Amino acid sequence: KDGSVLQEDVASVQSSTEHDPMPTKEPIICHWLPPFTAQFYSRDSYAAAIQAHFNGADEGLRSLALHGMAGVGKTQLALHFANSHRDQYPAIFWVHADQDQKMAQDYDDFAKNLGLDVEGTDGQLQNRDKFKNWLIKEPASWLLIFDNVDNLASIKPFWPSAGHGSIIVTTRNPEAITSLAQKSIHLQPFSEGEGAKYFLSRLSDPSSQDESLAIVIAKKLGGLPIALSHIAGFIEATSCTFEELLDLYSYRADPEMVDYDSSEITFDYEGSYATLWKVSFGSLGKEAKELLEMVALLDPDSIPESLLRDESKAIDEKPRLSIEAANYRKAVSQLRRHALVTKDVRLHTLSIHRLVQEAITRDWGTSKTQSVFKAVSQRVSQCFPRQIGGASMSKDWEECAKFAPHLLSLARHYQHAEPPLERSLDFAEVLSHCAWYLYEQGQIDGAFGILLLARDTCNSVHGDQPHLVTAHVYNNLSAMYMFQGERQQCADTSLLVCTIREKLLGPDHVDVAQALANYAADLNALDQLEDADNIYKRALRIHELPQNSNTQPELLGQLLSNAGRCWARMGRYAEAENALNRAIALRRQSLGVHNATAISYYGLGNTVLAQGHLDAAMGYHQVCLDMRRELKITTYWLGVSCHKLAVLHHRKGQGVLAADIRKEHNDMAVALLREAIANFKQAQSEPGLLARSLFRLSALLLEVGGDSEDGQAIQESRELYQEATEAVGDSFPENPTEQDYEELVQFDHR
Numbered sequence: 001k002d003g004s005v006l007q008e009d010v011a012s013v014q015s016s017t018e019h020d021p022m023p024t025k026e027p028i029i030c031h032w033l034p035p036f037t038a039q040f041y042s043r044d045s046y047a048a049a050i051q052a053h054f055n056g057a058d059e060g061l062r063s064l065a066l067h068g069m070a071g072v073g074k075t076q077l078a079l080h081f082a083n084s085h086r087d088q089y090p091a092i093f094w095v096h097a098d099q100d101q102k103m104a105q106d107y108d109d110f111a112k113n114l115g116l117d118v119e120g121t122d123g124q125l126q127n128r129d130k131f132k133n134w135l136i137k138e139p140a141s142w143l144l145i146f147d148n149v150d151n152l153a154s155i156k157p158f159w160p161s162a163g164h165g166s167i168i169v170t171t172r173n174p175e176a177i178t179s180l181a182q183k184s185i186h187l188q189p190f191s192e193g194e195g196a197k198y199f200l201s202r203l204s205d206p207s208s209q210d211e212s213l214a215i216v217i218a219k220k221l222g223g224l225p226i227a228l229s230h231i232a233g234f235i236e237a238t239s240c241t242f243e244e245l246l247d248l249y250s251y252r253a254d255p256e257m258v259d260y261d262s263s264e265i266t267f268d269y270e271g272s273y274a275t276l277w278k279v280s281f282g283s284l285g286k287e288a289k290e291l292l293e294m295v296a297l298l299d300p301d302s303i304p305e306s307l308l309r310d311e312s313k314a315i316d317e318k319p320r321l322s323i324e325a326a327n328y329r330k331a332v333s334q335l336r337r338h339a340l341v342t343k344d345v346r347l348h349t350l351s352i353h354r355l356v357q358e359a360i361t362r363d364w365g366t367s368k369t370q371s372v373f374k375a376v377s378q379r380v381s382q383c384f385p386r387q388i389g390g391a392s393m394s395k396d397w398e399e400c401a402k403f404a405p406h407l408l409s410l411a412r413h414y415q416h417a418e419p420p421l422e423r424s425l426d427f428a429e430v431l432s433h434c435a436w437y438l439y440e441q442g443q444i445d446g447a448f449g450i451l452l453l454a455r456d457t458c459n460s461v462h463g464d465q466p467h468l469v470t471a472h473v474y475n476n477l478s479a480m481y482m483f484q485g486e487r488q489q490c491a492d493t494s495l496l497v498c499t500i501r502e503k504l505l506g507p508d509h510v511d512v513a514q515a516l517a518n519y520a521a522d523l524n525a526l527d528q529l530e531d532a533d534n535i536y537k538r539a540l541r542i543h544e545l546p547q548n549s550n551t552q553p554e555l556l557g558q559l560l561s562n563a564g565r566c567w568a569r570m571g572r573y574a575e576a577e578n579a580l581n582r583a584i585a586l587r588r589q590s591l592g593v594h595n596a597t598a599i600s601y602y603g604l605g606n607t608v609l610a611q612g613h614l615d616a617a618m619g620y621h622q623v624c625l626d627m628r629r630e631l632k633i634t635t636y637w638l639g640v641s642c643h644k645l646a647v648l649h650h651r652k653g654q655g656v657l658a659a660d661i662r663k664e665h666n667d668m669a670v671a672l673l674r675e676a677i678a679n680f681k682q683a684q685s686e687p688g689l690l691a692r693s694l695f696r697l698s699a700l701l702l703e704v705g706g707d708s709e710d711g712q713a714i715q716e717s718r719e720l721y722q723e724a725t726e727a728v729g730d731s732f733p734e735n736p737t738e739q740d741y742e743e744l745v746q747f748d749h750r
Contacts, residue, residue, distance in 0.1 A: 029090045029091070030090070030091045030092070030093075030113065030114065031082075031086055031091070031092045032092060032093045032094055032109075032110065032113070033079065033082055033083065033092060033094050034079065034094055034342075034344065034351070035342060035343075035344050035345075043073070043077060046066075046077055046185060046187065047077070047080065047081060047084070049185055050064060050066075050077075050081050050168070050185070051081075051085075053182075053183050054166045059164075060162060060163070060164070061160065061161075061162055061163050061164075061165060061166075061167070062165070062166045062167070062182065063166070063167040063168075063169070063180065063181040063182050063183075064166075064167070064168055064169070064181055064182065064183050064184065064185065065168075065169040065170075065171060065180070065181035065183070065184040065185070066078060066168065066169070066170045066171075066184075066185050066187055067170075067171050067172060067173060067174050067184055067185070067186055067187070068172070068186055068187035068188065069172065069189075069224075070172060070226075070353075070354060070355045071224050071225065071226035071227060071353065071355045072187045072188070072189055072224065072225060072226075073187060073225040073226070074147075074170040074171075074187055075147055075148065075170055076225070077187065078145050078147065078168050078170050079094075079145075081168070082094070082143055082145060082168075085143070088141060089141050089142055089143040089165075089166070090140045090141065090142070091138065091140060091141075091142040091143070092142065092143045092144075092145070093106075093110055093142070093143070093144050093145070094106075094145050094147060095107070095144065095145060095146045095147065095158070096147060096148065096301045096302070097146040097147055097148055097149045097150075097154075097155055097158075097169075098147075098148040098149070098150050098301075099299070099405055099408065100154050100443060100446060101401075101404055101405055101408060101438065101441075101443060101446060102299070102301065102405050103146075103154070103155065103158050104124040104125070104128060104441060104443065105124065105401045105404075105405075107124070107127055107128040107131045107132075107158060108124045108127040108128070108401070110127075110131045111127035111128075111130045111131045111134075112127065114131070114134060116130040116131065116134060117130065123440070123441060123442065123631075124441045124442065124443075125441065125442040125682065128157070128158065129682055132158070132160050132161075135160040135163045135165060136160050136161065136162050136163045137163075138163065138164065138165075139164060140164070141164055141165060141166070142163070142164070142165040142166075143165060143166050143167075143168070144160070144165060144166070144167045144168075145167075145168045145169075145170070146158075146167070146168070146169045146170070147170050148170060148171070148354070149169055149170065149171040149173070150171070150172075150173075152171070152173055152175065152180060155169070155180070156180070157682075159180060167181070169181055174186065189222055189223035189224050189225070190218065190223035190224075190225065190228070191223060192215050192218050192219050192223065193215065194218075194223065195215075195218030195219075195221070195223035195228055196211075196214035196215045196217075196218045198218075198225065198228055199214050199217060199218055199228045199231070199232055200214050202228065202229055202232035202233070202236075202339075203232055203235060203236065204236060209241060209242050210241075210242050210243065213242040213243065213246065214242065216242075216246065217231065217242060217245065217246065220246075220249060226353055226355055226356075229339045230280055230338060230339050230340060230356075231245065231279070231280070232339070233280075233337055233338040233339035233340070234279060234280045234283060234338055236337060237283065237334065237337045237338055238283050245279070248279050248282075249279055277356075277359035277360070277362075280338055280340070281360075283338075284334060284335075284338070285330070285331065285334055287327045287328070287330060287331035288330075288331040288334045288335050290331070291308060291328070291331045291332070291335065292335065292340065292341075292352075292356075292360055293360065293372050294308055294372070294375075294376055294379075295308070295341070295350060295352050295357070296352075296356075296357045296360040296361050296372070297357075297361070297372060297373060297376050297409065297410055297413050298376065298380075298406040298409055298410070299405035299406045299408070299409040300351060300352045300353065300354050300357060301351050301405070302344075302347065302349045302351065302405070303349055303350045303351065303352070303406065304348065304349055304383075304402055304403070305328075305348045305349060305350060306348070306383070307379060307380065307383060307403070307406070308328065308350070309324075309325055309328035332350070340352065340356055341356075366419055369413075369417060369421065370421055370422055373410065373413060373414065373417075373421055374422070374424070376410065377410050377414075377424070377426075377427050377430075378426070380403055380406050380407050380410060380430070381407075381426060381427070381429075381430040383399075383402075383403050384399075384400065384403045384404075384407060384430050384433060384434060385399050385400055385433070385437075386433050387433050387436045387437075389514070389552050389554065389555055390475070390514055390554075390555065390558070391552070391554050391591075392440060392591075392594065392595070392596070393433075393436060393437050393440060394440065394594075396437075397437070397440075397441075400434070400437040404434055404437060404438070407430065407431070407434050408434070408446070408450070410427075411431060411450050411453060414427065414453070415453055423457050423460040423461045424457065424461070425457070425458065425461050425462070425467065425469050427454075427457065428453075428454040428455075428457040428458050428461075428469055428473060429454075429469045429472065429473075431450045431451070431453060431454040431457075431473075432451065432454050432469070432472050432473045432476055434450060435447040435448075435450050435451045435454070435476055436476050438450075439476070439479065439480070439483075442636075444480065444483060444484075447476075447480060448477075448480045448484075451473060451476055451477050451480060452477075454473045455470075455473050455474070455477060458470040458473055466499070466500040466503050466504055467500070467504075468500070468501070468504055468505075470500060471496075471497045471500040471501050471504075471515070474493050474494075474496050474497045474500070475494070475497045475515065475518065477493055478490045478491075478493040478494045478497065478518065478522065481493060482522065482525065482686075482746065483686055484686070485686055485688065485746075487522065487525050487526050487746065488526065490522050490525070491519065491522035491523060491525075491526055494515065494518045494519040494522045495519055497515045497518070497519070498512065498515040498516055498519050501515050502515075507542075508542055508545055508547070508548075509542075510542065510543065510548045510551045510555065512542060513539040513540075513542035513543055513548070513555070513559065514539075514555055514558070514559075516535050516536075516538060516539040516542070517535075517536065517539045517558060517559040517562055517563075519535060520532040520533075520535035520536045520539065520562060520563070520566065521562045521566075521748075523535065524562070524565070524566045524569070524747065524748075525746045525747055525748070527747075529566060529569055529570050532566050533563075533566060533567070533570065536559070536562070536563040536566060539559050539563075540559060540560075540563070543555075543556050543559065552590065553586040553587075553589055553590040554586070554587060554590045554591055554596065556586055557582075557583045557584075557586035557587040557590065557591075557596070557600070558583075558596065560579045560580070560582050560583035560586070561579070561580060561583035561584075561587070561596075561599060561600040561603060563579050564576045564577070564578075564579030564580035564583060564600075564603055564604075564607070565580070565603040565606070565607075565748060567579065568580075568603065568606060568607040568610060569747065573607060573610065573611055576603075576607045577604065577607055577608070580600055580603050580604040580607060581604070583600040584597060584600045584601065584604065587600055593627055593630055593631060594627075594631065595627075595628065595631055595637055597627060598623075598624045598627040598628050598631070598637070598641070599624075599748075601620050601621070601623045601624040601627065602620075602621065602624045602640075602641065602644070602748075603748070604620050605617045605618075605619075605620030605621040605624065605644075606750075608620065609648075614648065614651065614652060614655075615652075617648060618645070618648045618649070618652065621641065621644050621645045621648060622645060624641050625638075625641040625642065625645055628641050636679060636680060636686065636689060638675075638676075638679050639675070639676040639677075639678075639679035639680045639689060639693070640676075640689065640749045642672045642673070642675045642676035642679065643672070643673065643676040643689075643692065643693050643696065644750075645672055646668070646669040646670075646672035646673045646676065646696070646700075647669070647696065649665045649666070649668045649669040649672065650665065650666060650669040650700060652665050653665030653666050653669070666700065666703075666704055669700060670697065670700060670701065670704070673693055673696055673697040673700065674697065676693045677690065677693045677694060677697065680693060686745055686746065686749065688741070688744025688745040689744075689745055689749065691724045691741060691744060692724075692741040692742065692744055692745060694720050694721075694723050694724035695720075695721065695724040695736070695738065695741045696738070696741070697720055698718070698720035698721040698724060699738070701716055701720065702718075724741070
């Protein structure tokens with residue numbers, strides 16, 4: 001029943017070896033910016049310096065960094081410049097750059113809104129690269145703003161290599177100029193006179209106040225724009241006089257607070273701002289205070305209002321910072337009047353300055369921190385999607401992207417709290433699901449980090465006692481170990497998952513079969529084929545039990561696909577082909593076009609190749625490559641297929657006598673290897689994949705160059721060989737062979 005489907009797939013691609021080019025788009029005007037306040041107080045000298053740099057720089061890519069202490073106005077200055085130069089820049093893009101995940105999501109949104117991801121199926125890594133390519137090729141001027149960069153190295157994968165555009169970076173880090181930007185501007189707080197003018201400009205009726213005291217207020221707040229803005233909001237909301245404000249300020253001042261000296265950079269603005277916060281917080285209503293406490297632990301940007309209002313109750317249904325709709329609107333209105341939060345009415349999100357968050361949590365004790373963390377983490381956990389049955393979370397990527405930054409922010413508070421917060425299995429469970437989402441987006445380091453946190457939490461709560469949450473965490477960890485090339489640790493971790501699930505669920509549960517299938521795949525990667533075969537058979541017997549007849553087709557498809565590839569290695573080709581054909585049928589039925597389906601095609605291609613059927617193998621691998629080009633769930637999978645098909649084209653060319661046909665296959669092999677190398681360089685991938693493709697391309701170019709006496713190809717071959725050698729390190733053989741490079745990667749990627 002599978003044969004006709006497979007033959008149609010192969011026939012449809014036998015004559016096609018190139019994917020369709022990206023459709024061209026007409027130039028568009030796109031200004032992707034956060035809301036901008038009309039009350040901005042222009043700092044003309046800084047704005048002029050930005051404009052002078054961009055006007056005076058050479059043609060091509062221009063960049064500038066705005067650096068300075070928190071709250072000094074870097075973000076507002078960049079936003080003001082962008083809004084003031086809309087006519088100069090038809091395209092403007094604002095990137096929330098304090099987290100890798102948020103940058104990836106912004107680039108994903110840009111690519112989709114520019115029409116670069118036509119089907120809406122590409123992953124974040126692919127859309128990142130598509131958007132970067134658009135920036136490089138777009139003839140019209142564009143402006144790209146990386147806001148709140150904490151780690152300068154983190155924005156390098158997002159930085160375009162060329163283009164007719166300008167880039168602004170806002171950061172606290174003064175090393176930005178030496179790292180990325182061509183020039184930097186150090187923003188200073190207002191002088192006393194400037195601070196007083198700015199403060200008065202924020203009031204609706206400054207003439208009713210003693211303006212001479214504005215300088216005193218500006219001095220006490222260190223000329224810091226955010227502090228002056230917030231205290232102006234406090235005055236507007238409470239109608240207090242400057243004298244009353246100064247009395248309140250003196251009453252609540254921290255003993256260690258020092259007066260501002262504009263000649264000193266070491267002003268204790270955190271201490272001063274904490275005093276301001278005590279003044280402002282005391283005037284807020286109950287719901288406004290609760291709302292601020294909720295957002296204090298979340299990511300400061302794009303906080304979904306759906307996370308905060310109405311439904312904000314703990315899982316146990318006991319009220320925890322619950323804010324009903326009417327009270328929520330009042331709370332938000334009060335916080336906006338105090339200039340403590342901003343609201344994006346289009347996206348229904350709130351944002352808060354990091355300095356405000358730090359001030360809110362500064363004096364929290366352990367009990368307060370624990371109470372707020374528990375309530376907010378439970379609410380985020382309720383909203384975050386779950387991985388079901390080991391399947392992909394691709395259908396929930398949009399929802400995951402909405403809540404992942406806030407879950408990661410909570411994870412940082414959880415990890416670094418002193419004294420430690422109460423360990424929670426519920427939090428470990430949602431972290432494990434978030435990690436899988438990050439893994440599918442190619443953010444391996446981030447996924448691995450929070451899985452380790454989840455693992456440590458499970459061990460802290462239950463020790464050696466088994467728990468299903470622990471099994472889920474270890475199940476996802478095993479995938480990370482395999483990705484990193486730690487095959488034995490991967491197998492050991494998978495065996496632990498089997499042990500836990502069998503003890504808690506019984507030996508015949510379908511989840512035990514899934515764990516056994518994963519463990520058998522790990523043994524296969526370790527070349528322990530007989531052991532893997534026995535475990536696959538046991539897992540299949542569990543699936544065949546009557547109580548498991550309604551198992552998800554994808555789970556059985558995964559088991560058959562893995563078992564088929566193992567049996568092919570053992571030379572049991574008929575069994576292997578039958579299992580892989582069944583897997584493809586099940587996965588087409590349950591998943592359709594999916595990377596899991598592509599994996600089965602890859603295994604089937606290798607199986608027929610092992611029997612000497614080169615043309616059939618090329619057909620199956622072309623189906624696999626086309627499917628991955630359409631999906632691109634994780635970039636390195638695409639590179640794996642490109643490498644494999646390149647090897648097959650080269651082999652096909654070697655078997656023909658006609659020089660023109662041989663050249664056609666060799667040219668295709670070179671193009672596919674270049675595509676594989678580009679993919680491996682852009683994404684985190686298993687150690688060895690890049691080195692293997694570099695070595696193969698080096699050998700191929702040497703062969704092609706020798707045949708045609710092409711000196712340039714021979715020189716590139718030597719350079720690639722050197723790059724491949726550097727990629728594997730000093731422990732590699734002195735004169736490595738192709739087989740040495742093959743053994744660097746797991747068998748399923750060969």
